[in-house]
Amino acid sequence: MCGIVGYVGFREAYPILIKGLKRLEYRGYDSAGVALLDQESDLNIYKAKGKVADLELEASKHDINGNIGIAHTRWATHGEPNQVNAHPHTSESGNIALIHNGIIENYATIKAKLIKEGITFKSCTDTEVLVQLIEFLQKGHNLTLAEAVQQALKKVVGAYAIAVIEKGNPDTIVAARKSSPLVVGVGEGEFFVGSDASPIIEYTNKVIYLEDEEVAIISKKDGVRVVSLNNTEVRAEISELALSLDEIEKGGYPHFMLKEIFEQPKTLRNCMRGRVSKNHKNIVLSGVLDNIEKFKNARRIIIIACGTSWHAALIGEHLIENLCRVPVEVEYASEFRYRNPIIYKDDIVIALSQSGETADTLAALMLAKEAGAFIYGICNAVGSSIPRITDSGSYIHVGPEIGVASTKAFTGQVTVLTMLAMTLAKAKHSITQEDLTSLISELDTIPDKIQKILELNDQIADIAKIFTYAKNFIYLGRGYSYPVALEGALKLKEISYIHAEGYPAAEMKHGPIALIDQEMPIVVIATHNGMYEKLISNIQEIKSRHGKIIAIVSEGDETVKALADYCFEIPSTLECLDPVLSTIPLQLLSYHIAVCKGKDVDQPRNLAKSVTVE
Numbered sequence: 021m022c023g024i025v026g027y028v029g030f031r032e033a034y035p036i037l038i039k040g041l042k043r044l045e046y047r048g049y050d051s052a053g054v055a056l057l058d059q060e061s062d063l064n065i066y067k068a069k070g071k072v073a074d075l076e077l078e079a080s081k082h083d084i085n086g087n088i089g090i091a092h093t094r095w096a097t098h099g100e101p102n103q104v105n106a107h108p109h110t111s112e113s114g115n116i117a118l119i120h121n122g123i124i125e126n127y128a129t130i131k132a133k134l135i136k137e138g139i140t141f142k143s144c145t146d147t148e149v150l151v152q153l154i155e156f157l158q159k160g161h162n163l164t165l166a167e168a169v170q171q172a173l174k175k176v177v178g179a180y181a182i183a184v185i186e187k188g189n190p191d192t193i194v195a196a197r198k199s200s201p202l203v204v205g206v207g208e209g210e211f212f213v214g215s216d217a218s219p220i221i222e223y224t225n226k227v228i229y230l231e232d233e234e235v236a237i238i239s240k241k242d243g244v245r246v247v248s249l250n251n252t253e254v255r256a257e258i259s260e261l262a263l264s265l266d267e268i269e270k271g272g273y274p275h276f277m278l279k280e281i282f283e284q285p286k287t288l289r290n291c292m293r294g295r296v297s298k299n300h301k302n303i304v305l306s307g308v309l310d311n312i313e314k315f316k317n318a319r320r321i322i323i324i325a326c327g328t329s330w331h332a333a334l335i336g337e338h339l340i341e342n343l344c345r346v347p348v349e350v351e352y353a354s355e356f357r358y359r360n361p362i363i364y365k366d367d368i369v370i371a372l373s374q375s376g377e378t379a380d381t382l383a384a385l386m387l388a389k390e391a392g393a394f395i396y397g398i399c400n401a402v403g404s405s406i407p408r409i410t411d412s413g414s415y416i417h418v419g420p421e422i423g424v425a426s427t428k429a430f431t432g433q434v435t436v437l438t439m440l441a442m443t444l445a446k447a448k449h450s451i452t453q454e455d456l457t458s459l460i461s462e463l464d465t466i467p468d469k470i471q472k473i474l475e476l477n478d479q480i481a482d483i484a485k486i487f488t489y490a491k492n493f494i495y496l497g498r499g500y501s502y503p504v505a506l507e508g509a510l511k512l513k514e515i516s517y518i519h520a521e522g523y524p525a526a527e528m529k530h531g532p533i534a535l536i537d538q539e540m541p542i543v544v545i546a547t548h549n550g551m552y553e554k555l556i557s558n559i560q561e562i563k564s565r566h567g568k569i570i571a572i573v574s575e576g577d578e579t580v581k582a583l584a585d586y587c588f589e590i591p592s593t594l595e596c597l598d599p600v601l602s603t604i605p606l607q608l609l610s611y612h613i614a615v616c617k618g619k620d621v622d623q624p625r626n627l628a629k630s631v632t633v634e
């Protein structure tokens with residue numbers, strides 16, 4: 021949901037800002053803009069509808085000098101994506117420029133008041149209200165830029181990560197955050213601001229993560245000062261980033277999504293490193309072990325998540341209930357937070373989120389915290405908001421995920437949930453040591469098995485070509501494979517724009533079967549586990565209605581092969597570990613269909629990677 025970047029220092033700001041925007045483009049890409057202060061302290065602002073490349077084209081016609089600047093890539097919330105609504109927004113005098121990620125909820129009231137004071141608005145955005153308010157307060161009370169920002173932020177309700185510069189002040193960026201991410205990079209005589217560390221890592225690995233309602237006054241001469249909205253000095257802690265540049269580059273792949281699919285053997289090894297004991301007797305998930313009494317005595321586990329993470333949570337429900345015999349509920353964060361849920365003090369509420377920033381998940385978690393539940397985070401982005409408010413948690417350690425469609429984070433989440441279930445099962449004695457050891461041994465083989473599945477890439481690419489005609493797809497699975505069917509369908513629709521539905525296979529005859537004709541592709545996860553025999557009956561039902569069957573089967577399967585039109589064979593594993601394997605061909609199938617259709621797989625329309633608005 022919008023990416024922001026800022027620079028002040030001794031280098032030319034423009035190339036740093038543009039490169040930073042490209043790295044943040046996954047957050048939103050409907051329009052982009054940049055504001056630069058040049059030597060004469062002129063404030064030059066360039067904006068374009070479309071992607072960062074369109075902004076570059078526009079800016080190339082103008083003066084792009086200056087050692088200080090801010091830039092923004094937008095995912096529209098208020099006001100359509102066009103040049104006027106693109107950020108940076110300026111104050112009435114044109115002296116102050118501001119970029120913003122988030123939503124100002126009370127913008128209408130503030131706007132009405134400012135209009136009464138004679139201020140004219142140029143855009144339809146909530147953001148312009150903030151920059152106009154800052155200047156109005158600055159002029160009215162003779163305040164410095166930082167003081168005016170503090171006063172203005174006290175009056176707004178909502179979420180913000182902002183960076184502000186002003187004419188005549190070529191050394192200073194004022195930045196602040198509340199419920200939207202913001203990182204300040206600290207270099208030698210130069211400073212950076214970013215929605216995440218990706219625009220910063222090339223120049224420095226020292227960063228300050230701002231907390232809610234903190235303001236950073238970033239000066240080329242005086243360094244970084246962090247204060248509260250009431251101007252109380254805050255001791256800003258400098259952290260060292262453990263991120264490397266090659267983690268955020270495509271590394272020879274045509275798309276981040278394909279790179280991230282192919283990284284999965286490595287990312288899952290990283291996810292398990294130090295957690296799976298060498299003799300396969302034990303799993304050490306420290307967040308759970310440190311709080312083992314809480315976990316053992318939990319009345320219930322509630323997992324809250326959105327999108328792909330919600331699908332991973334459904335697999336977690338099967339795992340925890342089967343292995344630990346603890347009741348689990350899986351909730352969409354956006355529904356949970358608004359329906360006055362019953363939360364007990366002895367509940368454990370787990371938030372599952374790749375970004376650690378999803379607004380609904382964050383709000384649902386706060387609700388659980390206020391109700392007194394123990395809150396646990398399973399996230400990927402280190403230092404993001406969810407891990408900072410939870411009582412404990414586990415990172416999935418799969419590295420930055422940049423493709424908007426989630427792939428390696430999904431398999432990382434399922435792997436951490438598997439390890440969580442194993443840890444708790446051992447503590448509760450709901451699993452024998454023998455079964456645990458064979459489960460851990462099998463878990464350890466999963467990265468190699470994924471490597472083998474990736475060899476299907478060319479075969480899947482060929483079959484994908486056949487299905488570019490399709491307007492609809494159905495995905496079917498049962499038990500552990502039902503969430504995989506949901507995930508397969510979501511992957512396809514978000515990047516190829518083909519309508520797709522995931523169903524529990526047996527539900528098909530309660531309605532969706534009416535859709536089946538010779539045009540309809542149906543993807544069936546029919547590995548040799550669980551309800552295999554029953555699935556064969558479901559496949560027969562499709563076959564007799566002439567649907568086109570694409571099946572994911574276990575190596576050596578002959579029965580489904582004889583029925584299906586196309587088959588992808590994957591290595592066998594234990595039923596509870598099947599989802600991590602069977603999801604890989606589905607990721608590749610969606611990827612190749614989208615590529616064949618000429619779609620922008622890394623930046624599908626209307627989407628953004630990190631949903632920091634509700």
Ligand code: F6R
Pocket residue numbers: 326327328329330372373374375376377378381424425426427510511514629630631
């Ligand atoms: C789909 C996808 C989204 C996210 C969802 C939650 O490929 O990426 O559905 O899973 O927006 O995001 P996180 O996990 O960051 O909370």
